[in-house]
Amino acid sequence: MQKTFELLAIDRHSKARCGRLTSAHGEIDTPVFMPVGTQGSVKGVSPRELRELRAQIVLGNTYHLFVRPGLDVIKHFGGLHNFMNWSGPILTDSGGYQIFSLAKLRKITEEGVEFQNHIDGARAFISPEVVMEIQLLLGSDITMALDECVPYPCKYDYAAQSAEMTTRWARRCREWKRRNCETAKRGFVDSMLFGIVQGATFEELRKESAQAIVDLDFDGYAIGGVSVGEPEEEMMRAVEWAEPILPANKPRYAMGLGTPPQLLELIARGVDMFDCVLPTRLARNGTAFTATGTVNLKNAEFILDKNPIEENCACEACREFSRGYIRHLIKTEEILGLRLITLHNLHFYLTLMNQSRAEIEKGTFDQFRKAFVTEYKTRDAVTVE
């Protein structure tokens, strides 16, 4: 019943769509940006501030939560929602991406992945079945199948074998969930399961992977293996190859992306959901997003600047503080500085999604996208940072 995605509007000039995804913890209007709460907290931001920002859903990282505080702790607290005091929807990844990229030692076999974590080196083993059980213990509204995210660049043969294994792992996730949840025996919260398309930079593999994953019938479809260091054209192509194969009545999620112009370009290519650490990570370095590009508030040009980060921005940082003051906070390493830029950057990303939905509904998304991308790139080209 609750696992529904409703398409509300489709752009006439692009593949952009507006939709509404209904989860156990509330509705999500798409296109949507999901702030990243790696370790059970969106860095620097409280749940109350997330509500004030009107964030609709946050992302949790299964690997990080598995390592700290550990599943027993989160189970004791009744799931991740209760633990972090966030009553809205939560999407968790499978943990695969972090295990492949962060963990000290890892050994991949058909059965799963053995690894040592980056904190105390403790050994652990995950499989498609294990990551499903973990995500359901976390209480995620949207769970992700275990996939292997291959690095860039990647040889064809390895990418082909890996994508096939990802499909077999996706099938095992699907089957585990069917056995354990859909009969409602285990008492898990109603959750969605998304499959992940892989295939590296190869058209044939991307299309085969998309078809194989779609054949397994998931609640939504993610495009993985992007945002791994590839050129932007490769990223766009990966989406363009998979998208026509993905069913229109299911949400599409481009994992780990991206810059503001990339988000609009991906919306135009039919993507509905995004997550990205850029707004929170760059904030900690003093970098703020604006309609004309990023600005680094550490720069001396802002010392005497009485203007807000961005004119007419409605976020708390822009309503109450000057660039000059925020620069001072960043230079003196005062925590309030990164807090304020984080609030602004998340507001920027969330507002960009609100605007996109409104423009799609009005039928003017394509002009909006072109104007935004041009303005944003112009600034990048003329500003030395």
Add this chain to the structure above:
Amino acid sequence: MQKTFELLAIDRHSKARCGRLTSAHGEIDTPVFMPVGTQGSVKGVSPRELRELRAQIVLGNTYHLFVRPGLDVIKHFGGLHNFMNWSGPILTDSGGYQIFSLAKLRKITEEGVEFQNHIDGARAFISPEVVMEIQLLLGSDITMALDECVPYPCKYDYAAQSAEMTTRWARRCREWKRRNCETAKRGFVDSMLFGIVQGATFEELRKESAQAIVDLDFDGYAIGGVSVGEPEEEMMRAVEWAEPILPANKPRYAMGLGTPPQLLELIARGVDMFDCVLPTRLARNGTAFTATGTVNLKNAEFILDKNPIEENCACEACREFSRGYIRHLIKTEEILGLRLITLHNLHFYLTLMNQSRAEIEKGTFDQFRKAFVTEYKTRDAVTVE
């Protein structure tokens, strides 16, 4: 007109008092705790949160603001209130304490202090006249005279000479302000000037210093040279020696103090105003204040603890989050962790002052103080942290 202190209630069993200090930026009910905003920000907390905590006044550190962002910047922004977006009262210290304890090189003469700052080693010179001008440029509601804060322990002869110089410096501050402000020629905001009693651990010197400073007629009186590593008994004695000499109709401020029981003991000895970095500094290490003593939330005992930091505490951290979750945030170095403990600790200190005022007005402060100190110390004695 605005430089008034009104005594509202005096305890029958101790020297505790309730009062109201009227500053250019609003009224301050005493006893009062002033959160420390060293570099133009109370660490980890926004001005909005300070308002929600009902902080009545914040402290700014002249030395730190002088070094970064510098006076030209704060002048450009129209003073510290505007710069940091805090519309309530501000007290600034003279900068002397930091210069004597932090700055790389310093040379003290009768004229003033030459020093190199701790950031870029730039040379600067401050004198009683310079610190007055700086504090008035900052727009402080309460300015402090320049004093020499001698270390602990300190030889009698040095302490005697130093206290006499502090008196001469206090007179120069008083005279500079009279020349430059009270004729309203310079357009400074109406501000108060407090003199500082020194004299190290010597009864004779403390009393002489108090009398000499009182003879100069300030808007309020601070007891300095405490919280410099001396035993608690020495701290209490320094206050007890000076207090009978200080006029009852002016506020008294014990600089840089202290623990919650110390605050109550000092209130009982006639002190009205406090500032201390403990609630903010200890929070960053995971330490929270409770009625039964401090707890370090890093401890493993809190891993599965679903209780708030303190039962029945009305702060945001206790209303919304468990000890177990806050422990996880501290262990994983998530900023939200120190934010939440900082909010709790400031709430604890501010509430302790609210309770003290209420108990003084009811005539039950002495019982309240004894019960609090006993309960607090009991816990300290039995808890291994």
